[in-house]
Amino acid sequence: MKIAIMGAMPEEISPILEKIGSYKSTSYAGNKYYEATYQGVELVIAYSKIGKVFSALSAATMIEHFGATKLLFSGVAGAISTNLKVGDLIVATKLSQHDLDITAFGHPYGYVPEGSVFVEADKDMIELSKKVALEMGKSVQEGIIATGDQFVANEERKNWIGTTFGADALEMEGGSVGVVCNALNIPFFILRSISDAADMDASFSFDEFLESSAKESAEFIMKMVDEL
Numbered sequence: 001m002k003i004a005i006m007g008a009m010p011e012e013i014s015p016i017l018e019k020i021g022s023y024k025s026t027s028y029a030g031n032k033y034y035e036a037t038y039q040g041v042e043l044v045i046a047y048s049k050i051g052k053v054f055s056a057l058s059a060a061t062m063i064e065h066f067g068a069t070k071l072l073f074s075g076v077a078g079a080i081s082t083n084l085k086v087g088d089l090i091v092a093t094k095l096s097q098h099d100l101d102i103t104a105f106g107h108p109y110g111y112v113p114e115g116s117v118f119v120e121a122d123k124d125m126i127e128l129s130k131k132v133a134l135e136m137g138k139s140v141q142e143g144i145i146a147t148g149d150q151f152v153a154n155e156e157r158k159n160w161i162g163t164t165f166g167a168d169a170l171e172m173e174g175g176s177v178g179v180v181c182n183a184l185n186i187p188f189f190i191l192r193s194i195s196d197a198a199d200m201d202a203s204f205s206f207d208e209f210l211e212s213s214a215k216e217s218a219e220f221i222m223k224m225v226d227e228l
């Protein structure tokens with residue numbers, strides 16, 4: 001077993017690298033990948049850089065080049081559901097790409113031929129997250145996450161995404177990571193901590209809460225790794 005732990009930004013994986021302490025760095029395909037053995041478990045850790053393309057590249061690299069057999073994503077997200085406040089944790093049950101659009105040909109939003117609107121996360125790791133949440137005394141919500149190459153800071157766009165995909169939160173990497181993992185038959189788990197409400201104040205809220213919310217997610221992910 002070799003576990004990939006991925007984020008999109010340095011702040012999302014720095015709490016993990018700090019906890020691990022020592023690791024080997026490898027430069028590959030325009031990025032840096034960190035390998036370590038943590039409590040007997042082989043890890044490969046990286047932040048992909050922001051967006052669906054960079055995150056797809058890193059997910060494929062962690063699997064194909066570094067041999068990861070499971071992939072866990074830790075990061076922050078914008079809330080759509082009013083039940084999600086800053087710092088709250090959401091586990092993705094399934095994810096979509098909200099900016100994938102060939103509706104001009106009568107297809108649904110988020111769909112292209114030979115693809116699917118949703119990609120489903122690994123049920124075993126979702127179950128494990130419930131156990132870990134109990135052990136940590138944390139409440140974790142499960143929900144649908146929509147992914148797109150846009151930082152959403154607009155009530156109208158946010159609500160459209162919520163309505164169109166039944167999404168509870170939105171971000172810029174989970175859906176592409178999921179497609180790559182499914183194509184390569186690798187179970188994946190996407191955890192996000194809320195940093196903002198994807199509204200007109202989103203960028204200010206994001207700047208204020210990125211670090212603390214990223215730590216929340218990272219701490220939970222490391223507890224998951226302890227029990228994988």
Ligand SMILES: CCCCCCN(CO)Cc1c[nH]c2c(N)ncnc12
Pocket residue numbers: 008050051075076077078150151152153170171172173195196197198199202206
């Ligand atoms: C310097 C700018 C970094 C943006 C990266 C945001 N991440 C992307 O995964 C998560 C995220 C948090 N809030 C968001 C929002 N409102 N829209 C899209 N994505 C997000």
